[in-house]
Amino acid sequence: MAVTRLGAESQRILPVWPTADGGFVFVTQASRAVLPERPTTEDIRQVIPSTVQVRRDWLVPGNAEPLPADTAPPANWVSIPGLADIALIPHHPATDSWRAPDGRTIHLDPVEGIVRS
Structure with a gap:
């Protein structure tokens, strides 16, 4: 598992793709699954193994910004340890x-893997 540089604030992300019904799918080791x-x-x-840790400044310019x-x-994830802090990356x-x-x-x-350009 890759981690970010020492001292850099990190964020776990989950790449997702929209579905016709307004939901999302994500990639697992075996296939795509409904979020x-x-x-x-x-x-x-x-879900957890499908997340990737990246530098937080990839998502926001300056780590302090929301x-x-x-x-x-999803709102229901807020109370679930391990899911509450994941940022979805909607492709x-x-x-x-x-x-x-x-x-x-x-x-x-x-x-x-995850590419930033």
């Missing part, structure tokens, strides 16, 4: 990436 609104223990076991609203996890269907406030993009590459 659960009310996760069971088994759901949590699927995360963008579109990265908020836009046309670009297959998420645009950060600084204009850079983040996307999940099947070979390189």
